[in-house]
Amino acid sequence: MIEALIEGVQLIFSGDSGFWEIVALTLITSGTALVIAGVVGVPVGAWLGLRSFRGEGFLNSVIYTGMGFPPVVIGLIVFLLLSRKGPLGWLDWLFTPQAMITAQTILAIPLVIGVTMSSVRGISPTLRMQLRSLGATESQVMRTMLSEARFGVIVGLVAGLGAAISEVGAVMMVGGNIEGKTRVMTTAIMLETRQGNFQFALALGIMLMSMAFLINLIAVKLQTE
C-alpha cells in the first residue's frame, strides 16, 4: 500500500504522457461543461431569483431535484438521446468527449442555477427598490444584484465544477472510457483499480484531490478578497 503510494507520487512527477493525457482531457471536458453551465446557469438563476411567478414552487422542486439527480440516470438519458436510433443520433457524439461534456453540463447546470438563484434571493428586496430609485434600468438592477451575489455565484460554479470533474457513472456510459480518446481521471481510476494497477490509480486519485483542493482554495480566496 505504502509502496503503491510512493510509486504513485513518483508517477505524477515522471512526466508519463498517458497520465498527463488523462488529466488534460479531464480538465478539457469538465472545464467546457463548467463554461456552458455558467453561461446558461448564472443568468437563468439570476432571472429566477429576481422574479416571482406562478409555478415557482414547482420549478424550485425541479431545480432542487436536478441538483441531487442520480448521475447514472443522466447518463442513461444522454446515452439514449445520442444512440444511433435516438433523436440526436445524427450528431454521432456517442463515445466522444462531446457526449461526456453533454452529460457533465446537464449535471452541473441545476447546481449553478440553484445556488445562483438562492444567493440572489438572499439579497434584501429593498435593495432592488433602492437600485431602481437610484436610476437603474431593469437590466442594470439584474447586473448589480448579480454582482452583490457574486460570492454565492462562485460557490455555485465551484459546486458545478466539482460535480462535473468527479462524475464517473454517466461519463463512463456515454464516453466509453476509450484510452486516449474518452478516458478521464475518474474512469481511469476505476479501470486501473480493477486491474490491480494501484500506483496509477493512486497517482490519479492524488491528482484529482489536489485539483479539488486547489479549486476550493481559489474560491475561498475570491470570497474573502
Next chain:
Amino acid sequence: MAAENQEKRGLMSETDLYRMTDLTKTYENRTVLNVPELVVERGEILGLVGPSGAGKSTLLRILGFLEEPSRGQLYFHDRLCDGEWPQIAQRRKVTMLFQSPLLLRRTVFDNVEFGLKLRGNKQGGDRVHNMIRQLGLSELSAAQARTLSGGEAQRVALARSLVIKPEVLLLDEPTSNLDPYNINLIEEMIRRVNREAQMTIVVVTHNIFQAKRLADRVGLLMDSKLVEVNETAEFFNNPQRAETAAFVKGEIVY
C-alpha cells in the same frame, strides 16, 4: 420663519411638482393608502408623520415611481402618470433614501459613484470626491462599505443620492437608527441642498421634532388616510382636525 416660508411658497404656487387626487393604493382589496388630495410644491420640504403602518412609506414609494397607485390621478410636472409615463429619464430625477443605508459590497467611493455610472457618466470623479468631503467621509473614501458604522453608512447613502443632483429627494425615516451627531449632520445637509439647489424634499419621519425642525409643511397620515396637510407652525399650533390635535399632543401612541 413662517413669513419666509410664505414667500417661498408664494413663488412656487403656479408650479406644483406633484399633484394627487382621489388616489388609493390597495393590496388584495385591502386599502393601504387613501389620499383625497395632495400637492407637493417645487422647492419645499414636506414632512409626513403618522403612526406605523399608516401608509407613509407607501405614499413615498408612489412619489418615487416605485409603486403605482391602484386608483386616482398622480400628476408629475403637470403630466398624468399612467404607466407609460414617466419614463426612465424623468424617473431618474427622483431618488429615495431608505431607513437602512443599503450600500453595495464595494468601497465608499464606488457606492457614491454608482448613480453616475448608471447614467453613463464616467467623468464624475470630482463630483464624487466633493460630495464625500461635504459629508465628512473623505478619509473613508477607499474603505469597504461593510466596515462602516451605521451613521457613516447612512451618510454614504445620502451622498450616493445627492451626487446625481436629483430634483426630488424622498427620505424614508432617514435618521431613525442614528445618534444625535449623525442626525444633525444629515439634517444640515438636507437643509443645505434644499436651500442651495432648491431640491424638493419629502421626508417621512416618526419623530415630530424632526418634522418641526425640517419641514415647511407637514402632513398627517392615519389609518391609511391623509388627514391634514398644513404649514408647519399651523400644523402644530393650530391643527384643523381632531386627529392632528391628538397626534401633536402625543395622545396617539405609536
